[in-house]
Amino acid sequence: MATITVNGKKREYQGSPDTPLLYVLRNELDVTSPQFGCGLAQCGACSVLLDGKEIRSCITAVSAAAGKEVTTLEGLPERWAKQKNLPPAEAAKTLHPVQEAWIEEQTPLCGFCQSGMMIKATELLEKTPSPTVPEIKAAFTTSGASAHLCRCGSYFAIVEAVQYASRLMAKGGAK
Numbered sequence: 001m002a003t004i005t006v007n008g009k010k011r012e013y014q015g016s017p018d019t020p021l022l023y024v025l026r027n028e029l030d031v032t033s034p035q036f037g038c039g040l041a042q043c044g045a046c047s048v049l050l051d052g053k054e055i056r057s058c059i060t061a062v063s064a065a066a067g068k069e070v071t072t073l074e075g076l077p078e079r080w081a082k083q084k085n086l087p088p089a090e091a092a093k094t095l096h097p098v099q100e101a102w103i104e105e106q107t108p109l110c111g112f113c114q115s116g117m118m119i120k121a122t123e124l125l126e127k128t129p130s131p132t133v134p135e136i137k138a139a140f141t142t143s144g145a146s147a148h149l150c151r152c153g154s155y156f157a158i159v160e161a162v163q164y165a166s167r168l169m170a171k172g173g174a175k
């Protein structure tokens with residue numbers, strides 16, 4: 001059994017501790033933003049934050065997340081609201097600036113990779129609020145287990161969306 005915190009809520013998983021976190025999230029806990037792409041830590045579609053660090057949930061055993069905070073795309077609004085100390089009424093209608101930027105820039109094409117892309121962008125912007133273009137490219141290519149892949153080729157839009165999100169975050173999230 002493993003107890004993990006997913007998007008601020010404690011969840012229990014009764015199965016094998018070796019089960020990949022991705023399977024537990026999608027199949028047991030109904031958290032479906034992380035996608036199964038390669039299953040080999042080679043694409044980034046399954047990325048989630050584990051205590052703020054982007055990890056590949058397809059190769060991470062659920063036991064490795066025990067006692068830690070897992071954040072998925074579904075949990076980004078709450079994460080932002082907490083960081084900004086927003087009152088509950090405002091928090092309920094808030095998206096994370098990264099999500100706002102992705103919508104404004106119309107970044108997704110098929111969308112399959114984009115949850116992982118937004119998770120990576122969030123990790124980057126929490127550490128580096130005003131990244132340069134080379135820093136953005138490095139974050140998505142060389143900073144993690146492998147480059148984040150987009151079969152639709154949305155890479156330029158992603159760079160622009162990260163820059164947009166950076167500006168939104170500097171203004172406190174307001175458009």
Ligand code: FES
Binds near residue numbers: 038043045056058
């Ligand atoms: S599905 Fe996990 S990195 Fe591709």
Ligand code: FES
Binds near residue numbers: 113114149151152153
């Ligand atoms: S938007 Fe289709 S794979 Fe990235």
